[in-house]
Amino acid sequence: MTLRVAMIGYGFMGATHSVGWRQAPRMFDLPDAVEMAVIVGRNEDAVAAAAEKWGWAESATDWREVIARDDIDIVDIVTPGDSHAEIAIAALDAGKHVLVEKPLANSVAEAEAMTDAAARAAANGVRSMVGFTYRRVPAVTFLRDLVAEGVVGTVQQVRAAYRQDWLVDPQMPLAWRLQKEHAGSGALGDIGAHIIDMTQFVTGQTVDAVSGTMDTIVKERPMLGAGELGSLSSLKGAAESLGQVTVDDVALFTGRLANGALVSFEATRFATGRKNALTIEVSGDKGALAFDLEDLNSLQFYDGTAPEDRQGFTKILVTEAQHPYLAAWWPAGHMLGYEHGFSHQVVDLVTAIHEGSDPHPSFAEGLSVQRVLDAVERSSEHESAWVRTDAGSLTTGR
Amino acid sequence: MTLRVAMIGYGFMGATHSVGWRQAPRMFDLPDAVEMAVIVGRNEDAVAAAAEKWGWAESATDWREVIARDDIDIVDIVTPGDSHAEIAIAALDAGKHVLVEKPLANSVAEAEAMTDAAARAAANGVRSMVGFTYRRVPAVTFLRDLVAEGVVGTVQQVRAAYRQDWLVDPQMPLAWRLQKEHAGSGALGDIGAHIIDMTQFVTGQTVDAVSGTMDTIVKERPMLGAGELGSLSSLKGAAESLGQVTVDDVALFTGRLANGALVSFEATRFATGRKNALTIEVSGDKGALAFDLEDLNSLQFYDGTAPEDRQGFTKILVTEAQHPYLAAWWPAGHMLGYEHGFSHQVVDLVTAIHEGSDPHPSFAEGLSVQRVLDAVERSSEHESAWVRTDAGSLTTGR
Amino acid sequence: MTLRVAMIGYGFMGATHSVGWRQAPRMFDLPDAVEMAVIVGRNEDAVAAAAEKWGWAESATDWREVIARDDIDIVDIVTPGDSHAEIAIAALDAGKHVLVEKPLANSVAEAEAMTDAAARAAANGVRSMVGFTYRRVPAVTFLRDLVAEGVVGTVQQVRAAYRQDWLVDPQMPLAWRLQKEHAGSGALGDIGAHIIDMTQFVTGQTVDAVSGTMDTIVKERPMLGAGELGSLSSLKGAAESLGQVTVDDVALFTGRLANGALVSFEATRFATGRKNALTIEVSGDKGALAFDLEDLNSLQFYDGTAPEDRQGFTKILVTEAQHPYLAAWWPAGHMLGYEHGFSHQVVDLVTAIHEGSDPHPSFAEGLSVQRVLDAVERSSEHESAWVRTDAGSLTTGR
């Protein structure tokens, strides 16, 4: 059969998801065909241009009408977070499989409602998935598999950081991402969400409690004119008066995993010189594994069971046919990039739909991340005292 | 207008070129549209499957018929090297723009004939290009631009190496790539060609003379059964009797650039642990630049004019919008992979056709590489004594 | 004149300090000669052997007698932390210049008493210094100089970590370092002290408040027999019954500098595969600097004022004659090791004595570290809520 896809939204994530839908069927042997049927956005001309550019067969302006169509099988939601809940719940209730870009929602309450909707839908064989695509960087998937296999033994400590530097320049303007009413939170929700999900993914454990500190380093920034919500870089230095930054620039928090192990988290947009440095290091009683998104084709593995005089971190190029997703791509040593995770996401979603299984990360996993984010905010408001996330137990999976 | 493309061949390079044709129009604003019209191969079923898989509108089995069609504008040749000359010359003479995968040909004579054909065609506004796509890894293009800008000053020494290890295993069978009659040469022609071209590209100078040594380390390998010419890895260990390896496993050579600077070259399939390590380092009297394909999003730059106490190699992440080709892709710090050079190749070819200019690398540049390869073979046969390449002067360019 | 030195203690730090006293006069042009006069320890035979081995002219068993001698100018204290206060105060009161190995003391109260004694002594021209020798790794000194010069601009965020893994093995026995009554604290006091001092040193700012979490991962370890307090590795696996570990294995804490910038600290003995990984990264609004003790001859510098397309971390080999301390050693590119900081410490102490200036780190700087350690412990005991260190303002210096 052919799965017909409607994508709601057409910003940066619209571009990446389009690559996924375009490339996955050409490189992998998908069990079902996929068709890029329709792209939806409010601005008629702009969304038509996006359809033309990215290869969607049609464009439309009313997502409700699209969701109601019989010829749509999958709804892919890449709008800003504050609209995720409404669209996703409607789509699930309409019997469409749903892929929603991370974060699942802007609040725990929305995420809970979405998770409930996903559970109802699952009972009818309708699948839902949240787009933490960094799970599908092959080296990250492989890291998770190695932890699950036991190569590091019992996890005893984890470090997870996501460091960028695009806000160091104080002339960077006060766009919607820096306003709490639009963005929910700053570095925490945007990039902190990734490292929380990745930690839970690779360890197979929930973050049960946190102690955190959030901070805004540049407290005022140039305001944009009315209607200017576009890309930050294009607007740099364009404004005249200053407005208040109402979200965090940096969030530092310590988490405790279900098994008691401590995790240090850092989400920052002020790590001068670090462009997209998502790093994670898992230390266990038998070994360690470390990953850096700025070197995304490799994985560092320390085998504590090797002969003592030849232990060390092994830099594994995760580009062999034996590694996750790699057999479909190029010969050994030929590098993948950032975008390939979006193809892998399509592969896994389509495979799950075909097999009738629930894909990961589930909405419940997305909700779990949301609860950790919420707990960090509460801890930060209460002198950084420890707060339980009430994450509950959780089945995580590839 | 729309440029309609016919691709001849459908092996590994068929897959990569297909990605280029598919992705370039979706990510870049091409001056003309492109259409993946027809893919050509001898095996009817196999080529039809490739068309379906990779998204070509039609498939065909006779390349001559396809070249004769009026509705084809560009012929993209990804067959083995021994058929390049015949197809490319026919296509050029038929008035089709031609892209031919490297190496340009298996011999200097063929390459000369092709270059003559390209010159004739160019007089009629027909464009030709050879596919040394590593030029279009953004960090390599940027390296070349920096050398041209003068940041390293006068080039005084160059090191270029391409190291792989897939032949270390003596059970790897005697496929066509290891037989001189099919492959022309071994490591030299296959991967050595890349580092010769890259050296000429980044320095803007020809390699005028060489002294070289070629060697075959594993001299006999398991023979394949009749008709088995498929991928090497799938055949590993399948055969019973041993046959003679008739090409080089390793080629070490020293070259002299037009300005007198020495270049050390190494092309090897026996660099245990090195999967796809194409490295180049250019040393000048003001600075140095270094690149490694296993870390392809970065470039190392040593600025010898910086204050003495803070000189060092700067690791530039070549992922900013200011860097070559990058504005069309993702935000800063988001990595590209091996395949993106094939999109960039399409961008440059289509742009040149639209603008009526000759794209690079030209067939003349491909011929120049062929002459260096030939000189290395002759030197190796004559006790490694220096041999002139008679490369002539050459306009190289992006 | 000649400065005659008495060293109290002869463990691991006795060996390193001996190298410093032996090498500094041979490699540097010290303003005064130094003489390794006497080494002091309770075990007569052992200390005599140490004198013979390390080149001290005499040995003695009673530090009070040694301090009372007229022919001793400098007292160098390398005993465990719980005896620092008594010996140092006595030596200062006796008019001897004092060098005391870090940590200054095991408690704030002791450190305060020592600082008072140092102030009294300074009034009489008697000098005191605490041995945070990592300040004198040339790359660290240079990092500090560059921050002071303003190359990173305003410090906005700092990361400091000290990671080791020697306790991952649960068979590592319960030595005195793991017992609170002897060691005061675990990872926090032993290695956390280094990163607190280094942070204050390189930023020139005090850590004014902290929120921290301390944890013991392996809670019971094999007990040692009576009198066994020797080196841990020699005792591994030797014991039979289990005893309680009463100090922390890992301390994670967030600090706030005087200017408001956040610092993330990690001190751990459970970072599997990390042997001696003291790392620090200082992010400012103009650039960043990063250091790793496992690569101690280099410094990473990100210059945010460089042209945008060629920014990146520059790996400066801090081995040039222009770099701190280096002119006395070897030609450019010739590496130093861990021990060289101990020579540099001697150089700086002897120079300060000769010049009549107060050397750094002063006892007041050591006390400041002690206050931060104390605040981390209190925060950890109170749900990680923020605690002020009352560090006061402080003059730090090279």
Next chain:
Amino acid sequence: MTLRVAMIGYGFMGATHSVGWRQAPRMFDLPDAVEMAVIVGRNEDAVAAAAEKWGWAESATDWREVIARDDIDIVDIVTPGDSHAEIAIAALDAGKHVLVEKPLANSVAEAEAMTDAAARAAANGVRSMVGFTYRRVPAVTFLRDLVAEGVVGTVQQVRAAYRQDWLVDPQMPLAWRLQKEHAGSGALGDIGAHIIDMTQFVTGQTVDAVSGTMDTIVKERPMLGAGELGSLSSLKGAAESLGQVTVDDVALFTGRLANGALVSFEATRFATGRKNALTIEVSGDKGALAFDLEDLNSLQFYDGTAPEDRQGFTKILVTEAQHPYLAAWWPAGHMLGYEHGFSHQVVDLVTAIHEGSDPHPSFAEGLSVQRVLDAVERSSEHESAWVRTDAGSLTTGR
């Protein structure tokens, strides 16, 4: 017993050898004591100052008188290469154990005479050794041990390079090191000798033939005034007229080992940005090992027998007690530097003298290096055609 040492010469190598004699007895349990008895140089005041500075008991100006003394056991020769033969032969004939800094001599003839003298002396229990101290960087020694153990299997290819950049500046003056009559050769003899020796050491094989090219990049440099032969850096830019550089700036050569494996060698003083980059990589049919002197505490090991999906280069910190020489120094993860090889050299020489065995590298091994150097020069003069070294078989060893 106590071995009394006379050192002839007091330049840069005098400083490093002095560190070795001073430190080795303090850190290692030597079987015999050593005493720094006398340092010899022609300039009476200068050598007296050196004695005072470095801790030699006496100074003297006539090496013949010193060699004749009964109370001298070891003669350590650190003069320029053109005097090695005369002094070493005289010392050996006088029954003194001899350590001579590399290169053994400036010509094959001298090296042969010295080797003959060493053989005569050995018959009387007198030991001789040449100072290729890089063998005694622990990571290099360990690399050699691992090759000998078979972890890389059969050696199939080797890359060895020594890259510096101190001649890139054309204002660097024409010192004696750049004049053939004084220095013998340039980069080849000075730093090329190191990589030849290291290759023979780690593989246990001789370099039997070479094809090489030598080149002088900056052909004229500022002349020094009469009598100025001092350190290059102090003289930079001091001169007025230009003189001819008569030695090589760069030597590129290919060697063939006894087992047929190819080695690529590069010795250059024009590798802009590379300060002291001695690198070697040994590729075998089971694995590979790689070392870089700019990161001298680590060794890269690729284990080709590991599971395919987790192969990669392991960065071993060679700082554990199990590693060569390390037990005498600091705890795990505490770095050594350049100078420590000179202590290890003393350890091995004194141990061999005590045990009555012949230390390595022997004069025969030094002669073997000299023959390779000579063959490279002859090849370079003959269009780089292959030249046999007639190195003969050789016992190499730690």
